[in-house]
Amino acid sequence: MRLSTYNIEWFEALFDAQDQLQLDSAPSARHEISRGAQAEAIADVLRAIDADGIVIIEAPNSGKHQSTERALVRFAEWAGLRTRDVVMGFANDTRQEIAFLFDSNVMTAEHAPLDTARAPRFDGTFEMDLDVDAKADLVRFSKPPMELLVTPRTGPPFHLIGAHLKSKAPHGARTPEEARAMSIANRRKQLAQAVWLRARVEDRLEAGAPLVVMGDLNDGPGLDAYEALFGRSSVEIIMGQELFDPHARHLLRPNQQGLPTSARFYNHLEGRYFQALLDYIMISPSLQACAPRWRIWHPFEDAACYGTPSLCHALLTASDHFPVTLDLDLTRASRPEDGGDLQI
16 A cells, blocks of 8 residues: 655645636746646646555645535546545645545545544644643644544555644744744744644554554754754654654654755745755554555655656646655554554
8 A cells, every 4th residue: 555645735726716626827826837737747746656545735625615525536537546535634724624535446534533631633622831831721723633544445444644733934024033933932833733643643552553644744853943942843742752754763863864855945035945854654563564665756856756857847846845655565564462553
């Protein structure tokens, strides 16, 4: 089975109010890229990665008249994808939904939110002292993570959490002082979301459930100067000691070289591009026995992508993030009697 997480920048801007795909020369929400060009590029990328299930970050909008599921199904049919079934969790108000596009010949997937004393449902509130004033603050997700139960046609079922944590970027800051204050406040809120998500990870692990956590976490070890104020990154909090992602673990090693990246942004002030590792697929212990193989489809860092000019161009046109895939041989999953975590 191949799973993927892919943040498709402002995917919703490619659809009209009736969820019809707009394949024209009008500008998309990506700089100097038309709606038609971005749609074609997204289709090319999704066909190339050929995943059985894809967590779409920044999926098309759900609202009074719009439907994420309807828009994605229409896109999949137009693009000729085999992943034509869609499930999502709680809709949000940001026009950037989280959804799962999958091949029903390979698996089924259903929304399976959990509500426990440790961690309430992700559409609720979580109490945590954010500003060290000994008073509990109410934390909310602007984009509630998606919790799914995935049942493969072959192999054991597993839980999947798709997440898009709050950005730390100081959008709207007018001075360096405002940017600094906003960055620290945003990081504090993001870490609170990470603590909440980690609590859910512990719920699943204690229940003996195989688990995949994937998405855009907008963070990584050593990613910015403010991390030292809080001790750990959001990625480290969520991953803990049990979950594994080789790219995240690589960043934790001393004297790292050849750091992996999954996103590429343009800095207008400096006239340069900068890169970061923001997108992850973490797995619980029993799934580590399933011959896992991770890949970041980076147009310059992945040799096969770089050696295929058409794919390289599509990756750069489709989004400012690049897809991450994980291949699993679920027939090799460890059983409970072997110390695995396969109870659901």
